[in-house]
Amino acid sequence: MTGTTSLTTSIQPPPPQEEHRLRRQQKATVVTRHHILQALASLNLEETPEKGQAAKLLAPLVDHSYLPSVATMQAQWAEQPQAVARFCHEALYYHFFGVCLRPEWVAPARHWLSQQPQGSTLPLSTVIGFPNGPMPQTTALSDSGIGTTPLPEIQEQIRQALADGADELDWVFPLHAWKQQDRYSVEEALHGSLQSLQGETASFKIIIETTLLHDAELREIVSFLGKQLETHASIDRVYQIKTCTGMVSGTEKPGATPADVRQIRDTLDEQGLSHIQIKASGGIHSLEQAVALVLAGADRLGSSGAMQWLVPFLEQPAH
Numbered sequence: 001m002t003g004t005t006s007l008t009t010s011i012q013p014p015p016p017q018e019e020h021r022l023r024r025q026q027k028a029t030v031v032t033r034h035h036i037l038q039a040l041a042s043l044n045l046e047e048t049p050e051k052g053q054a055a056k057l058l059a060p061l062v063d064h065s066y067l068p069s070v071a072t073m074q075a076q077w078a079e080q081p082q083a084v085a086r087f088c089h090e091a092l093y094y095h096f097f098g099v100c101l102r103p104e105w106v107a108p109a110r111h112w113l114s115q116q117p118q119g120s121t122l123p124l125s126t127v128i129g130f131p132n133g134p135m136p137q138t139t140a141l142s143d144s145g146i147g148t149t150p151l152p153e154i155q156e157q158i159r160q161a162l163a164d165g166a167d168e169l170d171w172v173f174p175l176h177a178w179k180q181q182d183r184y185s186v187e188e189a190l191h192g193s194l195q196s197l198q199g200e201t202a203s204f205k206i207i208i209e210t211t212l213l214h215d216a217e218l219r220e221i222v223s224f225l226g227k228q229l230e231t232h233a234s235i236d237r238v239y240q241i242k243t244c245t246g247m248v249s250g251t252e253k254p255g256a257t258p259a260d261v262r263q264i265r266d267t268l269d270e271q272g273l274s275h276i277q278i279k280a281s282g283g284i285h286s287l288e289q290a291v292a293l294v295l296a297g298a299d300r301l302g303s304s305g306a307m308q309w310l311v312p313f314l315e316q317p318a319h
Helices: 005-010 016-028 033-041 048-061 070-075 077-093 103-114 151-164 175-179 183-195 215-231 258-270 287-296
Strands: 062-066 098-101 124-128 168-172 203-207 239-242 277-281 300-303
Touching: 033 048, 033 287, 048 062, 048 287, 048 300, 062 077, 062 277, 077 098, 077 103, 098 103, 098 168, 103 124, 103 151, 124 151, 124 203, 151 168, 151 183, 175 183, 183 203, 183 215, 215 239, 215 258, 258 277, 258 287, 277 287, 287 300
Parallel strands: 062 098, 062 300, 098 124, 124 168, 168 203, 203 239, 239 277, 277 300
Antiparallel strands: none
8 A cells, every 4th residue: 555654664554355355345435325326316317417416426336447459459558557557547536436457457557556545445357258359249159259268267367367456357257158058167167267266355247248148048147146156155255247248249239228237136136135236337328328227226337438428527517
C-alpha cells in the first residue's frame, strides 16, 4: 500500500488475502444494492439532471473493461505503460468498481496501482480462457470456439493471473462441451479451475455467453452452476455469473439483456442462492440500458464503453 513516509514505515500492510478482502469490503460499502434499486426506480430518465443522478449510482457498479483482440493489443504494446496508467486512472477518477484487462496487462496495472494513494482500493480483474478476438456465432460454437481452452492451460492462466496481482477472475464457461452434452468435461473444467484457487480469495465470475443460449438452456446452466458453486461455498470468495464475453457476433441477442439477467436472478433465488451475484456485460451502449440491467438484477456492469455512455452524465453541471 502507498502513503506518506511516516505511515509506510510505521504500519505494515495487511497480508495479501486480507488486502483482497478489504478491497471488496471498501467497494461494497460505497452504496448498498437496496439503495441503488430504490433510487434508480424513482428516477425519470427523460430528465437530464436525473440522468446525472443515475450515472452516479451506476459508476460504483462498473468494471471498466478493456479486452481488445490480441492483434489489437499487440499493436498497442509499445504504449502499454501509458495506456494502462490512463485506463486505471479513469477508473479511480470516476469511482468505478474496478478494471478488467487482458492477462498481459495485469502486472503493469498492478504496478501502477501500487504507486497510487488509492490504488489498493481498485479491484483488478482479468479473463481466463478468453477468446483471442471477435468470432462469428458459427465459430463460437465450434471445437475451437467459446470455452474450449484445455484445463492445464486454464490452470496456468489462473496461477499467472494471481501471481501478477489479479483480484478477480472472469472465467469462460466450457460451452462447447455443454452443448455436446459432455457434462463430465464441464464439471472437470469447473472443479479443476476452482481447485487452482484453493487458499486464495479472488472473486470468481463465470461467463456463460447468453448470446448463444435459449431460455431453457440458460435456466439449465444457471441451475447447474448454482449446485456446483454451492459445494465450493467460501466465506472469503465472491461468486458471480457473467452474461457475455462481448466477442461473439451474428447472434439474435447483441449482448446482455434485462430478460436474461432477470432469468438468471430468478433461477438462483429459486435455489436459495441469492448470494451469487450477476455481472451483466456485452453490448452496453446507453445509460438507459445499464439502468434496465441493474433493475433486472445485475450487481455489476462490465463495459468497455463507459467513458462514452456514462461519463458525460457524471460530468454534467449540477442543477
